[in-house]
Amino acid sequence: MLHTLAVLVENHPGVLIRVAGLFARRGYNIDSLTVCRTEDPDLSRMTIVVSGDEQVIEQVRNQLSKLVIVHTVTDLTEQSVVDRELALVRVEVSAETRSVVLQTVEVFRGRVVDMGRSNITVEITGDTAKIDAFVNAISPYGLLELVRTGKVAILRSEV
Amino acid sequence: MSEEKAGLRGADVLLNALQSEGVDVLFGYPGGVLLPLYDALLDSPIRHVLSRHEQGAVFAADGYARVSGKVGVCLATSGPGATNIVTGVANAYMDSIPLVVMTGQVSTSSLGTDSFQEVDIIGITMPITKHSYLVKDPRDLPRIIKEAFFIARTGRPGPVLIDLPRDVLAKENVEPFPSEMKLKGYKVFGEGNNGKIEEVMKALSECRKPVLYAGGGVVTAGAEAVIRQLTEKANLPVVTTLMGIGSLPVGHPNLLGMVGMHGTVTANYAVDDCDLLIAVGVRFDDRVTSGLGHRFATKAKVIHIDIDPVEISKVVKTHIQIVGDARLVLEEMLDVFPGFTVPVVADWWSKLGVWKKDHALSYDLDRLTPQMVIESLGKFANDSTIITTDVGQHQMWVAQYYPTVNPRNYATSCGLGAMGYGLPAAVGAQIARPNDLVILITGDGSLQMSIQELATIAQNKLPIKIILLNNGVLGMVRQLQKIFCKERYNQIQLDGNPNFVKVAEAYGILGIQVDSAEQVQSALEAAIKHPGPVLVDVTISPDEAVLPFVPTGNEITDMIVR
Numbered sequence: 188m189l190h191t192l193a194v195l196v197e198n199h200p201g202v203l204i205r206v207a208g209l210f211a212r213r214g215y216n217i218d219s220l221t222v223c224r225t226e227d228p229d230l231s232r233m234t235i236v237v238s239g240d241e242q243v244i245e246q247v248r249n250q251l252s253k254l255v256i257v258h259t260v261t262d263l264t265e266q267s268v269v270d271r272e273l274a275l276v277r278v279e280v281s282a283e284t285r286s287v288v289l290q291t292v293e294v295f296r297g298r299v300v301d302m303g304r305s306n307i308t309v310e311i312t313g314d315t316a317k318i319d320a321f322v323n324a325i326s327p328y329g330l331l332e333l334v335r336t337g338k339v340a341i342l343r344s345e346v
Numbered sequence: 347m348s349e350e351k352a353g354l355r356g357a358d359v360l361l362n363a364l365q366s367e368g369v370d371v372l373f374g375y376p377g378g379v380l381l382p383l384y385d386a387l388l389d390s391p392i393r394h395v396l397s398r399h400e401q402g403a404v405f406a407a408d409g410y411a412r413v414s415g416k417v418g419v420c421l422a423t424s425g426p427g428a429t430n431i432v433t434g435v436a437n438a439y440m441d442s443i444p445l446v447v448m449t450g451q452v453s454t455s456s457l458g459t460d461s462f463q464e465v466d467i468i469g470i471t472m473p474i475t476k477h478s479y480l481v482k483d484p485r486d487l488p489r490i491i492k493e494a495f496f497i498a499r500t501g502r503p504g505p506v507l508i509d510l511p512r513d514v515l516a517k518e519n520v521e522p523f524p525s526e527m528k529l530k531g532y533k534v535f536g537e538g539n540n541g542k543i544e545e546v547m548k549a550l551s552e553c554r555k556p557v558l559y560a561g562g563g564v565v566t567a568g569a570e571a572v573i574r575q576l577t578e579k580a581n582l583p584v585v586t587t588l589m590g591i592g593s594l595p596v597g598h599p600n601l602l603g604m605v606g607m608h609g610t611v612t613a614n615y616a617v618d619d620c621d622l623l624i625a626v627g628v629r630f631d632d633r634v635t636s637g638l639g640h641r642f643a644t645k646a647k648v649i650h651i652d653i654d655p656v657e658i659s660k661v662v663k664t665h666i667q668i669v670g671d672a673r674l675v676l677e678e679m680l681d682v683f684p685g686f687t688v689p690v691v692a693d694w695w696s697k698l699g700v701w702k703k704d705h706a707l708s709y710d711l712d713r714l715t716p717q718m719v720i721e722s723l724g725k726f727a728n729d730s731t732i733i734t735t736d737v738g739q740h741q742m743w744v745a746q747y748y749p750t751v752n753p754r755n756y757a758t759s760c761g762l763g764a765m766g767y768g769l770p771a772a773v774g775a776q777i778a779r780p781n782d783l784v785i786l787i788t789g790d791g792s793l794q795m796s797i798q799e800l801a802t803i804a805q806n807k808l809p810i811k812i813i814l815l816n817n818g819v820l821g822m823v824r825q826l827q828k829i830f831c832k833e834r835y836n837q838i839q840l841d842g843n844p845n846f847v848k849v850a851e852a853y854g855i856l857g858i859q860v861d862s863a864e865q866v867q868s869a870l871e872a873a874i875k876h877p878g879p880v881l882v883d884v885t886i887s888p889d890e891a892v893l894p895f896v897p898t899g900n901e902i903t904d905m906i907v908r
Contacts (some may be wrong), residue, residue, distance in 0.1 A: 197531060201480070205472065214474050242659060249656040255477040255497060260530040 191246050192338050194233040195258040198224055202256050215247050219337030220305050234339045263340050270340035272320045276309045279329025295321045348460040353519035356484030357386035363491035369419050373403040375424020377511040379450035387648030398798035400427050408443050411770030413732050414778040417444040417498050424450040425463030426886035435505045436474040442502035446494050453513040468509055468616040484517045488525035501534040502654040523537025535653050538670035541680045546569050546649055551687045553622035554695045557836045558582045562589030563627015565753040570671035580688050585613040588760045592753030606634035607896045608742045611705030615901040621646045627672045636902050714863040716815045716886050720747040722866055726874050730782040736768035736792030739821040744787050744893040766795030776808040790816045800853040803879050811873045812881040819888040850881035860884040869882030
């Protein structure tokens with residue numbers, strides 16, 4: 188099953204390769220990985236989506252924690268989180284399909300961010316399932332290009 | 347003092363930082379980018395031991411670390427110097443040996459341009475180092491050195507690599523930053539976690555067939571004395587890994603011997619039959635489990651005590667897990683003893699006694715055998731005698747027949763199984779403990795992988811005794827080809843071997859030839875009496891086999907014994 192790990196790492200050159208190298212040589216599968224600086228400029232946060240059974244995930248977490256540049260590893264999978272992905276999708280449009288494509292974009296609360304003569308580019312955010320659903324819905328009209336960020340996630344605040 | 351003299355170069359800052367860590371010796375080999383460092387070394391009290399190949403330097407640092415318990419330090423130049431240390435770094439990583447490995451690097455301005463003798467040694471060694479640093483600012487050196495030593499020796503020890511660009515070493519008038527460590531992400535587990543001792547003691551009290559399985563973690567933690575107390579109080583049978591040899595002195599009545607591929611029958615039977623396995627500082631290596639983690643000690647409740655959380659449930663599913671330092675955890679167990687109900691193990695011991703009697707290690711007594719040489723050698727050894735070995739058949743015979751009493755007196759390449767380790771490791775051991783007798787037991791294949799280090803011995807007048815068990819073949823591979831390839835031998839014949847006695851003599855080392863059983867005793871006596879280095883070339887048969895033997899893929903009770 189897919190697990191979402193929030194990994195707080197030091198923000199300096201060579202950190203990504205330590206994490207990526209670990210996954211590669213131990214044979215763990217990265218489904219997606221996003222990384223950017225946090226509110227503390229000395230730290231970066233990686234959101235890693237990884238697939239594996241309980242034992243594999245336990246190993247991944249322990250192996251990650253063992254890296255000197257990793258501060259914390261949190262498995263967000265079983266926790267209450269807000270997660271988002273952003274996608275930019277270029278879709279073919281013709282006179283016949285233009286309105287239905289735009290309607291679909293609206294239903295998914297996407298935004299048209301660029302428009303050409305025969306295609307439009309849509310920005311869409313949401314959880315992974317929503318992006319998947321949008322891509323499925325729009326594909327019949329002619330999906331030209333798709334860029335996804337991979338998931339970022341944050342724990343929900345206690346109410 | 348003139349103003350320019352007062353200023354520190356990067357190399358001086360580095361050497362000062364090494365001194366603050368208590369470093370008294372570096373094993374190394376110079377090169378172009380290290381000129382500033384070798385220049386600064388002339389004015390430093392730190393001793394430099396010149397090897398004849400960088401691999402010799404890193405293995406020597408490893409041997410030094412194993413017999414002293416301190417961090418071993420070595421130095422190699424950029425490019426080929428750096429790539430030559432890779433095997434040694436992997437060796438230390440596999441066996442959790444604390445090393446600080448320094449490599450020269452091209453100047454920061456040339457980095458990434460494929461300049462002369464440039465390699466990305468950080469990239470090359472990333473999977474085999476505990477951590478690594480590329481120093482870009484000489485002012486960071488005190489902190490980096492301090493962190494490197496701390497990381498190398500704490501927790502599960504291992505090698506830390508520091509890549510030193512030439513301009514960082516050459517930079518003048520360096521005003522170093524404070525040495526305060528910044529290691530927020532580095533976790534060390536000390537005392538055992540979450541009050542599981544009670545659970546462990548309950549299991550121990552209720553069991554009828556316990557086995558304690560001790561490995562390298564016992565040695566790292568210095569837990570030998572505690573193991574012994576625990577063993578004696580609860581009358582526990584003990585098996586060890588190759589790394590754990592000496593955890594309980596060889597000859598102690600509770601010791602069943604080494605477990606695994608070339609373990610004793612009793613040790614393997616005991617692990618298979620036990621109802622409680624207390625695994626301390628081990629990683630269930632495939633040389634122990636025969637690669638069958640799921641069929642290992644299946645009748646037992648398994649307790650795993652290890653300082654590295656990654657090892658827990660990596661290979662064998664365990665029932666009680668304690669992450670912590672072996673000594674601290676075992677001490678906690680000992681604390682419970684007043685009022686503790688010791689397990690009833692009399693029946694178990696009588697079963698073990700039968701196995702021990704029926705399956706004792708044995709060899710032919712009517713001719714010159716390697717086992718006989720090693721046992722004879724054991725009679726000359728005292729409590730401080732150090733043995734180093736290479737890798738192959740002789741290594742296993744030493745594991746089986748040499749009476750190791752203290753694990754710090756024993757250095758061998760375990761996890762990596764690196765031939766060529768023994769001679770340079772003996773160099774490091776003798777430098778670490780100049781007053782103790784150091785004996786290398788090696789084979790003719792292994793010795794030739796590091797034979798150039800005979801010059802290091804000669805140059806430093808190290809009185810190392812080299813016992814060469816010379817069968818003219820790569821014996822371990824030959825044994826495997828005999829069994830698995832139906833005696834279709836290939837590339838194991840070492841016909842071009844030199845006359846090793848003459849080779850030794852060419853280096854100014856005393857050479858002694860032994861061709862018969864009668865000569866063994868007197869040759870060993872002469873070697874040990876001789877004040878300088880000696881090589882004893884013992885001719886043995888290529889047909890000698892290491893037994894028992896569990897063929898890969900067999901369960902550990904399925905052994906070839908004769």
